[in-house]
Amino acid sequence: MRGLRRARTLVPVLVCVVAIGALLVGGLSRNVVYFRTVSEAVSSRPSDGSGRLRVAGAVVPGSVVSSGGETSFELTDGAATVRVHHHGDPPELFEDGAPVVSEGHWLGSEFDSDRLMIKHGSEYEPPAVTQGAAK
Amino acid sequence: MKSQLGSLAVAAGFAASVVGIAVLGVGLRRRDTRLLRLGGRFVPIVLVAALAAAGVMEWALVTHDFSLRYVAENGSRTTPLLYTVAGLWAALEGSILLWGLILSVHLTLLWAKHRRRIDDPLVGWAMLVGLAVAVFFFGLMLGPANPFHSLHGAVPADGRGPNPLLQNHPLMAVHPPMLYLGYVGFTVPFAFAIAALVTGRVGEGWLAETRRTTLLAWGFLTAGIVLGAWWSYEVLGWGGYFAWDPVENASLLPWLTATAFLHSLMVQERRGMLRVWNLSLLVATFSLTILGTFLTRSGVVASVHAFTRSSIGPALLGFLAVVSVVGVGLIAWRADRLASPSQISSPVSRDAAFLANNVVFGGLAFVVLLGTTFPLLAEAITGDQLSVGEPYFERMSAPLGIALLFLMAVAPNLPWRAAGRDVLRRRLARPAWFAAGTMLVLALAGATGVAQLAAFGLAAFALAAVVTQITTAVRARRHASVPRMGVVRAAVRTFTGNRRLYGGLVVHVGVVLVAVALAASQGYSTKREVSLARGESATVRGYRVTYLGTTARRTPQKTRIAATIDVHRGGARVATLRPALSIFPGATSAIGTPSVHTSPVRDVYLTLVSSPNEAGRITVGVFVNPMVMWLWLGGAVMVGGAVFAAWPDRRRARTRGPAAVGTPPAPAAPDRVLEGAPA
Numbered sequence: 001m002r003g004l005r006r007a008r009t010l011v012p013v014l015v016c017v018v019a020i021g022a023l024l025v026g027g028l029s030r031n032v033v034y035f036r037t038v039s040e041a042v043s044s045r046p047s048d049g050s051g052r053l054r055v056a057g058a059v060v061p062g063s064v065v066s067s068g069g070e071t072s073f074e075l076t077d078g079a080a081t082v083r084v085h086h087h088g089d090p091p092e093l094f095e096d097g098a099p100v101v102s103e104g105h106w107l108g109s110e111f112d113s114d115r116l117m118i119k120h121g122s123e124y125e126p127p128a129v130t131q132g133a134a135k
Numbered sequence: 136m137k138s139q140l141g142s143l144a145v146a147a148g149f150a151a152s153v154v155g156i157a158v159l160g161v162g163l164r165r166r167d168t169r170l171l172r173l174g175g176r177f178v179p180i181v182l183v184a185a186l187a188a189a190g191v192m193e194w195a196l197v198t199h200d201f202s203l204r205y206v207a208e209n210g211s212r213t214t215p216l217l218y219t220v221a222g223l224w225a226a227l228e229g230s231i232l233l234w235g236l237i238l239s240v241h242l243t244l245l246w247a248k249h250r251r252r253i254d255d256p257l258v259g260w261a262m263l264v265g266l267a268v269a270v271f272f273f274g275l276m277l278g279p280a281n282p283f284h285s286l287h288g289a290v291p292a293d294g295r296g297p298n299p300l301l302q303n304h305p306l307m308a309v310h311p312p313m314l315y316l317g318y319v320g321f322t323v324p325f326a327f328a329i330a331a332l333v334t335g336r337v338g339e340g341w342l343a344e345t346r347r348t349t350l351l352a353w354g355f356l357t358a359g360i361v362l363g364a365w366w367s368y369e370v371l372g373w374g375g376y377f378a379w380d381p382v383e384n385a386s387l388l389p390w391l392t393a394t395a396f397l398h399s400l401m402v403q404e405r406r407g408m409l410r411v412w413n414l415s416l417l418v419a420t421f422s423l424t425i426l427g428t429f430l431t432r433s434g435v436v437a438s439v440h441a442f443t444r445s446s447i448g449p450a451l452l453g454f455l456a457v458v459s460v461v462g463v464g465l466i467a468w469r470a471d472r473l474a475s476p477s478q479i480s481s482p483v484s485r486d487a488a489f490l491a492n493n494v495v496f497g498g499l500a501f502v503v504l505l506g507t508t509f510p511l512l513a514e515a516i517t518g519d520q521l522s523v524g525e526p527y528f529e530r531m532s533a534p535l536g537i538a539l540l541f542l543m544a545v546a547p548n549l550p551w552r553a554a555g556r557d558v559l560r561r562r563l564a565r566p567a568w569f570a571a572g573t574m575l576v577l578a579l580a581g582a583t584g585v586a587q588l589a590a591f592g593l594a595a596f597a598l599a600a601v602v603t604q605i606t607t608a609v610r611a612r613r614h615a616s617v618p619r620m621g622v623v624r625a626a627v628r629t630f631t632g633n634r635r636l637y638g639g640l641v642v643h644v645g646v647v648l649v650a651v652a653l654a655a656s657q658g659y660s661t662k663r664e665v666s667l668a669r670g671e672s673a674t675v676r677g678y679r680v681t682y683l684g685t686t687a688r689r690t691p692q693k694t695r696i697a698a699t700i701d702v703h704r705g706g707a708r709v710a711t712l713r714p715a716l717s718i719f720p721g722a723t724s725a726i727g728t729p730s731v732h733t734s735p736v737r738d739v740y741l742t743l744v745s746s747p748n749e750a751g752r753i754t755v756g757v758f759v760n761p762m763v764m765w766l767w768l769g770g771a772v773m774v775g776g777a778v779f780a781a782w783p784d785r786r787r788a789r790t791r792g793p794a795a796v797g798t799p800p801a802p803a804a805p806d807r808v809l810e811g812a813p814a
Contacts, residue, residue, distance in 0.1 A: 006478075008482065009478075009479050009482075009487075009490070012482070012491075013490075013494055016494050016495075016498065017494075017498075020498045020501070020502070020535075023531060023534075024501075024502060024505060024531065027526075027527045027530055027531050028505065028506065028509060028523065028527055030526075030527075031523055031524040031526045031527035031530075032509075032521050032522075032523055032524070032527075033521060033522045033523070033524050034519060034520070034521045035520035035521055035522060036520070052524065054522070069664070069666065088664055089664060089666060089744060089745060089754040090745065091725075091744060091745060092716055092725040092727075092743075092744065092745045092746060093725050094745075
């Protein structure tokens, strides 16, 4: 009797725990965004597929083409260079040589970006700021 | 000189804590009341030392004494006074000093309240545990986080000043201390929990000792989180208020477990159940405050490998390990005494609803904890740098939040032990109809989204249930009084007669406001970036924004570029907004200052994304965010409810005794009579 009563409380709890666990694993695996340098991103392109990632590098001087709310530029880390297409105007302080993090996904051999952040140098910087610069 | 004075104060605080622990320890072992009294007196000495240390730091900050490294790094002559004073919590070392100061205030209040009962081992042990936490934080200030290091070499003419983001809005002066008051406040219930475990008095006595402190700490933490969200909204300029970044999650995590605890402690008080669970929740809450300090203050978020550069990270991590191991170990050791005398008897009862509430809050805390720490674990193990996107947090927390809203709507109306069908019908039928009506009206009015509609419906349900509960109780009181008292007087009597119940219901009303604001602003906000030449307009969701011109202002502190933008809607002028960009000398980034027009229905929120280019065009971020204002109001209502619940009763009310605590209101009088009564 006592066992039965105990089961009546435990079973719903267990069901909740299992359900939450399953949701979590699924949610986490779908929403991970990798952070890579340009050369890392290039070398892991086959495995990343069309998943979201952030690519860090510097803007190649003279490569920026901006028109009609679209910005296209080359991003380099010294070892590798990719062309980035960004949907939107560049943020303030976006310029030749600026340290940039671009978030998006691969589209063929070019990187399709919808979020552009200037990499900050100061010590304590909540990440929301970097997101803010792009939005 | 200030360096020596400050260091001396810190050392005195450290020494007083250590000696206090030793004297209390010996006193507890020998059951010597005189030694215990003596040990307790070291607590106010710790406070005096902490006040002295913080005072010296503020003195150095205000007088711009750049011979102190902390002042040179976080103060400057051009920084306004407010932010100079707030410089105490602008960086790591000062924050730890603030931690220590607030901790010693809490401990001294504890001592002042209980010093006549210090021969009670529960109080003695709680004081000892509190001082042990103080030893750790004063130890940090002596070692890896010393705020009183002097600068080597020549004293600079000016300092670097605080991070630009921290000197951009007055909220920065309020938000961190609030958060710390909340964070540190949980040390007191944690100390009592450990004391209960050590002394073996794991019954309900220790709960009663800490209820008020827990509630106040929770109120401060709530205020801190809401103010942080507000600051983020007004300063960071990305159009939102909570980005699920680790720093924000760090404040949310202990809030979740503390909220769970505030509910489950009622089950323990009432039915003696959930003892292990409650102790675990308190250990978890305190551990999460330490984890939060670790996440925000060790640099681990930027990169796992950054935090070992200073020894503060490992020290906090070690302390976290000690706290968890001691807590879990003590609970396991006392397992035989923690068995509950009673059981949950029905799945439809207030006890079961509280259990469900705790499971969901626990699940939510786990979701956030996993998402926050997963990148750190992954980087430590595989070396890959990654982040967990906002969609994870949003998708995971939305269903759990809706489940919590449902429980909040229903649970306060459920009786303890078991609910009969007719009780449920009498108490819940009207709110349920109201909720269904609300959802129908909103759906007809064009509201979309299952999650949004569910949230609005449940919010209406919860609000109606609270209103029914309160009006029923007030009416019952009026009817019971001879001669019949006025409505206002009856309401005041009802509320003050059971502060915890009605304070709690007020908090629930705040949660309803917050839930509506979250659902509306998450579900129905619009954002667009528009590029405008001078005199040009663009229309976003019915709002026409017109760019009128830019002004640039150069001060020693910063260069500020502000755009003047007119906002019209349907021909009528709504506001003239001036979003700005500030460029601080020495900083590599531009800091945007959004400009917001707030109204009860929706905010128009403008950011200056980039200043005029060669062609004179600017880029403006236009956000139309519905109902965000209710988030701040809801937060204020929640804090108000918590303060009301924690407010000391007058003696008259106190004699009602614990039986009145958390009791549902008197059964409703027949509806006919109530409706016939003059309002």
